[in-house]
Amino acid sequence: MQVRGEIMKQPASLTPGLAFTDCGLKIAGPLAAKKAKTGGKSKAKAAGRRRVVKVGGKRVKTIDVHAHCVIPEALDLLGLKLENQRGPGIGEVGERRIREMDEQGIDVEALSINPQWYKAERDLVAEVVRIQNERLAEFCATYSDRFVAFASVALQYPDLAIQQLVHGVKKLGLRGVAVGASVAGREFSDPMFHPFWAKAQELGILIFIHPQSTPDLKNRLKGNGWLENTIGNPLDTTIALSHLIFEGTLDRFPGLKICSAHGGGFLPSYAPRSDNCLRVAPEMDTGVKLKKKPTEYLRDMYYDTLVFTSEALRHLAAEVGSDRLVIGTDHPIPWQSKSVDHILKTPGFSDKERRAMLGETAAKLLGIEPWR
């Protein structure tokens, strides 16, 4: 099987974390975004650095579903500081970000903002989310061929979250919703969230789950190794997905389109254990009758490819299906700058599978036009 990843310009060693010097704070905001529009696009093209990705001779529109930004104005309202947010240039959606996307071969980013507002009171969080969703919509309008975005919602107030979701999708043109992996100690399977999932299912939008380091384990995750993130994040996702499966939430809302960051955390790596647990310990069955085996639900969801090695990607695809995988870079947090090559170089996939992972699956989920 011949696979070609055509590269117009690819730096020999792209190390975003080391290469960045400015933080681009002043560019966030509608006026600055408009100002940056012309310069950003023309400079990127003039420099000739945009990497074009082809598989089997066919150009692929590469789409990254896992790309972070923050809105400094909203951070201020929450009492948070931009300089404490990880990721060089995370406060900017403009020229610098597009340049980095061009170098990595990413055509479109689906922007999301990690929810740091689940404990905020109602009036405050309403304002935070309003600002964020309006800014995200402005970024997407300014650079309509490079960005789409997931709406922010205040899930601690499900009725408000539904209003924000509907407004974000129907009025602002946002393509999905970004959520954490729990909401201030409550699991997504909690019935209080059922109305929200029902609305998300009705709208048919993509739900992007991004973990928040398993806050209940903060004490045990201290020490060397940044364990709060290194294992706390994948564990957070693992717990969230396990509850959605075992509490019957996915049976109740079978049309939900869920995409989890970091390859779904640890769950796909050890999935069959979930199929055997209640056989070993039937007394732990609370009476929830699932419609299928726990591992079968994994194949109903989507996952990003941020799993680093060829073997990890092969295994993830074996467990969930390659048609369930989409690029996730974590940009501008420098976990992975070779996401495109990771997919191109992992042995064993057909050209069709690679095109799907690189962008065709995400394009369908996010309503993005393919190349004409």
Ligand SMILES: [Zn+2]
């Ligand atoms: Zn991330």
